[in-house]
Amino acid sequence: MKLFSRKPDSTEFPDTPIGQQCRELREAKTCGELGEQIARLVLTHSPADIQQMKRNFETKVRDLDPVYREKVTAKITGHLLGTYQRIRLDNQQGVYKTLKEPILPEKKKYWEMVAGQCGDEDGGDAPAIRFLKYLLAGYSMLVLEEPGHAVGTPFPGGDEIELVNGVYYCPVREKAGDVDAALCPFCPAKQTPSIGYLCPATKPTERNKQEFIDNCYRYHNFNG
Numbered sequence: 001m002k003l004f005s006r007k008p009d010s011t012e013f014p015d016t017p018i019g020q021q022c023r024e025l026r027e028a029k030t031c032g033e034l035g036e037q038i039a040r041l042v043l044t045h046s047p048a049d050i051q052q053m054k055r056n057f058e059t060k061v062r063d064l065d066p067v068y069r070e071k072v073t074a075k076i077t078g079h080l081l082g083t084y085q086r087i088r089l090d091n092q093q094g095v096y097k098t099l100k101e102p103i104l105p106e107k108k109k110y111w112e113m114v115a116g117q118c119g120d121e122d123g124g125d126a127p128a129i130r131f132l133k134y135l136l137a138g139y140s141m142l143v144l145e146e147p148g149h150a151v152g153t154p155f156p157g158g159d160e161i162e163l164v165n166g167v168y169y170c171p172v173r174e175k176a177g178d179v180d181a182a183l184c185p186f187c188p189a190k191q192t193p194s195i196g197y198l199c200p201a202t203k204p205t206e207r208n209k210q211e212f213i214d215n216c217y218r219y220h221n222f223n224g
Helices: 017-026 031-042 047-060 066-093 105-117 127-143 206-219
Strands: 162-164 167-170
Touching: 017 031, 017 105, 017 127, 031 066, 031 127, 047 066, 047 127, 066 127, 105 127
Parallel strands: none
Antiparallel strands: 162 167
């Protein structure tokens, strides 16, 4: 599942409009400043651009199992549109003045990565559409401190992004391979723990259930 491209990160800002915008976004000092800057850029787009993302994503996942494809497409499209509408509302209500938390230096590097990802056509996404996706993800992760993918986003195998006791868990946070790996270093979600240690999955798959049983017998010495 690839909503975002995976290319080598760039530590230099290209001399392009997107490169300049990324440079300015990196200079934001607080979550409020960053939210305001992102809102200014995002709200130049319309919901029609979200629908274009949906069409592009459907093309990328057309070879997946139809049931999974329908579920993941609906969840991701809903998250993108929901984040867009959240930005519109936050901007109207002036919430950015209340967000005083500083943007940590390691989080600022997100915009260096984005500039490197948005330099050319790739996989059917025009640079402007790809930049919009990264703006929405950046708003979720850096301003709202939420995962780049919504709670409930499914991954192959049945695992999902979860929220347990105020903590976000992602099944591929430390095992991303080529699954949106560019986002992982900046995402606040933690790796979903091994079954039987911190807590079991809230929506366990059959594999989860078997792992839980195996861990109980292996580590807790149940001898009957």
